[in-house]
Amino acid sequence: MSQPDANVYYVPHKSRWPIIAVIGMFLFMAGAANWLNGHDLSGKIVLTLGALTIIGMMFGWFGNVIRESMKGTFNSQVDTSFRMGMMWFIISEIFFFAAFFGGLFYIRTFVVPWLGGIGDKGVITNAYIWQGFSATWPTNGPQAVGGSFIAGSPWGIPLLNTLLLLSSSITVTIAHHALRIGNRKRLIGFLGLTILLGLTFLCCQAYEYWESYVHLNMTLHSGIYGATFYILTGFHGLHVTLGTIMLIVMWLRCLRGHFNRENHFAFEAVSWYWHFVDVIWLCLFLFVYIL
Amino acid sequence: MSSTAQAIHHEEHHQSFFERWFMSTNHKDIGTLYLLFSFLMLFVGGSFAMLIRAELFEPGMQLMQPYFFNELTSMHGLVMIFGVIMPSFVGLANWMIPMQIGAPDMALPRLNNLSFWILPFAFILLLSTFFMPGGAPAAGWTMYPPLVLQGGESIAFMIFAIHLMGISSILGSINIIATILNLRAPGLDLLKMPMFCWSWLITSFLVIAVMPVLAGAVTMMLFDRFFGTNFFNAGAGGDPVMYQHVFWFFGHPEVYIMILPAFGIISEIVPTFARKPLFGYKAMVYAIACIAFLSFIVWSHHMFTVGLPLGAEVFFMFSTMLIAVPTGVKIFNWVTTMWKGSLSFETPMLWAIGFIVLFSIGGFSGVMMALVPADFQYYGTYFIVAHFHYVLVGGALFSIIGAVYYWLPKWSGHMYSTFWSKLHFWSSVISVNVLFFPQQFLGFAGMPRRIPDYNVAFADWNMVSSIGGFWFGASQLILVGVVVHCVFFSKAKATSRVWEHAYGLEWTLPSPAPHHSFTVPPVIDDSQLAHGDVSH
Amino acid sequence: MSSSNCKRRIVGAGAAFGALLVSMAAAANPVPWQMNLPKGATPVSQQIWNLHMAALWVCVALGVLVFGAMFIAMVRFRRSKGAVAETWSHNTLLEIGWTVVPVLILIGLAAPATLLTREMYNSTDAVMTVKVTGYQWLWRYDYISYDGKPVTKVPTIYSRLAADSNAARQLDSGISPYSIKAPDGTNDYLLDVTHPLVIPAGVKVRFLITADDVIHGWWVPDFAAKRDAIPGIMNDAWAKVDKPGTYLGQCYVLCGQDHSAMPVVVKVLPREEFNAWLTAQQNAATLDKAARTARVEPQQPVPAKG
């Protein structure tokens, strides 16, 4: 394909990757559903097949885009499209978390007080259904679902995790700056450091979960507290995992010299993503752990 | 022509069937796929509706067990919303937005193909549940827990299908935003864009904001069912109503996702056949933006009877009623566009006029339901069913059919039959009222929705409604005939402008439009814009 | 449906139709060809009816205006009649006008609605309190207090679909829904229960509404008393019914396969009669089992065949 021309639009060739992606997603979801429904074997096989297809597809598709980008097929308009794509994707992710945060706020401001007898509705709800329950947080509800538990302190691992993620946001910014001024060594060093910080975060979180399950009896089953805690921190952790994988890919690409000062959209996209994960964590730290 | 453009043209001659339809990066082919898919789903969801109407034809159970009726109702709602209205609007966006803004294609063509192909697979997951132990989901399209959690194997499939549909529409919307913001021909300012593009730009924001919220809601459901969480169990400190809040935070913007593009379409059709510029173009844009904004703060009007605090009831009543104001601005502007115009009544115009009337009727009943005390008597009855079918069938579906009749000659290069398309209109517009107007009476009389059987007092209007239903369903077969004839058999060639007073970039392209719409940015001539010269 | 049913209905229909447009008065049952909300039997339901009619007429008026203008345009400005299009596309005054006027209209509707909502939320000073619990698929009623005293010894009422309706509603039952009649000759197919809730007339009765399995909805249209029955959460509604009689309603929240088969029936007795009834219930021991309205053995509901 010819060199990009500012006055001409760019449209990529036919691609087999989307349809492969869809087949992968389909197998993955169908397999997962079957597995959940207790069809263990078939579920696992189909799910694995789907996961492998998706992973293969990612190598193929992204590889394709990387090659195009290296060849300089894209013009600045395509670059802008990619940026917008990433930006709006991150916004949609924010709303995904907003659903769980919204649920948490609703539970804490309305439901738990009602169950505990506060407010007009609370008076009757408490008196006729949940006598003796008083509103506290954290709670596993009037039926004490999951048995008594202890919520971990925010000032141990969670605080450490906050510091880890905050500093990783700084290191990735330093790396980005290094990339822009063409300081390769610093770029690779600080990007590597970011990855390490991300991995440490994940290890800490895994330890925290283990601690909660084994010593504090704070599980997914621990009433509404356990449910909201794990769904929020869990999905966040999943995003950190994804972000770390993407950072590793970027690191490898940096090693191979894929990026130059002007042209490094992929790197920026990943760093946006990383900042987004960071911001979500701050909200988590505040609303899930501290308050 | 530059070498890139040549490469593009070179490509289209050498492609197998599989390459063309499964590996496409072409906005027109993908748009066609979207439209065909939603057409197919209209017949799937429509047959469910026909079965519903058949069972409701008279009191007593004649055709099916009550549980199966609930499966039909739920799947009818899900298929119609996620399989018909949303995909067909995306299909129209795919076809028209690049052509209307002078672009060769969508901004992210491969992603575009992905967005489409997710859908058929999502619906395979969803529809396959009919054949599973425990049957299809049967808790309504709103899927309220705890009832939904009583379902069988279908739950996981339904949830994952919804995740996939969500991904599909989010990716589709990202693409549309990027296309509109980034690929406009030089000189085509945002405020010179056709209304259809504007409506989709704003709709895309809604999609990106609320589909993830739906995903969150069903994810909590998944965890409650399979992983031992207790989000919706008051005994554990949760609340079934929490689901409703999250769901409707998605659900209300969702209904505007299904009507804003319709507003765009009508704003294209009316000026064309009134031969007069769109009245109050900017007000139209602001009105859509205003509706979109308000749609985020009205969700609890679906929950007036769940026992909200008094303050919340009043707040949501006010915010809901406010939406009537910008919507009214749109209706008034269309009517004023027609005022002192030079009207002719080709098929698309008939559908647009039908839209204005039917949508307004649906909107009026919406305002009645927004009044909290009144909604206490309406909630959960057929009055609601009548309301949303007026806005969804008389509104969204009518606008889609109108859009097909408006742009079909541009797509296919042929004119369709005037007689049959007008017959389709008249048959539909009469039957749709026979179908849904009596449902308002049934609602007032107190007939609950989602019931397969009812007291004999409700028998008469139900029979009328069912007759209207079969009639409306049968009328849609005409549409199939008209489209098939137009695409494959019609000998009448369409000109590039097609309609005498049609303005906008899409009409500067030949009919049928070339494979890649604009390979080089066109020059914008203000007098050729759909709403006339915007400078005054 | 048999053809005789069909004929009977068509004959009856015309008369009923005319009568209904004139008055929808205290009819507790829905009636054939009914087209409007019942006025109901409580002050609140009357006020809601007024609000509803006001809103309805506002909508009709706006519809006539908007569609009328459009229709005139369609007749007068046809190209086939040689109309030439003008080119204007703005009129600031007009645009301000049709933004402000609807706002005023809406305020006119919202103001009384707000006051009425407040009244509906004020369940203080109730003379009687009844707890309503929804189950798949029956209603359970427990008397809590009356005249400032807790009610004791009154058995719980289990209110499930009446047997004749239940038989008729089975798929291929061969029983016509038209044959299901109340003692007074009106059709009560799917609207009749084994044991109705009984309340006194003329006093404010507060209903505490909840559910045990899934969400149900307790609603008597004539009372305009309606609230979701949510497991684990207590809602309340109230009604002051002046006219004794039997009032019917239905569950309005989808609650599974027999959602259409859990009617609400409330018998409103004059106050003295009610007091007598209550005493009789309390003196259960002295009563023959069959003569007691309330007591039924709790049992599992009968699901539809299948």
Ligand code: HEA
């Ligand atoms: C395309 C879809 C669509 C659209 C556009 C709307 C538009 C509106 N809807 Fe509707 N609605 C649904 C789809 C839609 N709805 C669905 C699917 C449900 C049920 C979901 C379920 O439970 O399954 C529902 C339910 C629903 C409820 C819940 C009812 C209940 O369950 O008890 C309410 C309550 O307020 C409501 C209100 C409104 C209002 C006020 C508007 C307004 O936007 C309407 C505005 C328009 C006009 C008012 C007409 C034109 C205006 C004028 C001519 C100006 C002058 C007018 C006045 C001053 C009054 N809708």
Ligand code: HEA
């Ligand atoms: C986008 C939306 C959309 C559309 C287009 C429709 C279209 C129709 N809907 Fe539906 N409907 C919903 C969205 C929609 N609906 C939703 C969201 C619900 C709520 C679900 C819930 O409660 O959870 C609902 C619920 C609903 C109910 C209430 C069910 C209940 O409460 O139990 C009914 C009952 O009459 C109904 C009827 C119809 C009919 C007759 C049509 C017709 O317009 C359909 C016409 C189309 C066809 C029929 C297909 C084409 C033709 C053929 C297949 C040929 C063969 C037919 C013949 C020869 C007769 N719908």
Ligand code: CUA
């Ligand atoms: Cu109980 Cu519906």
Ligand SMILES: [Cu+2]
């Ligand atoms: Cu809404």
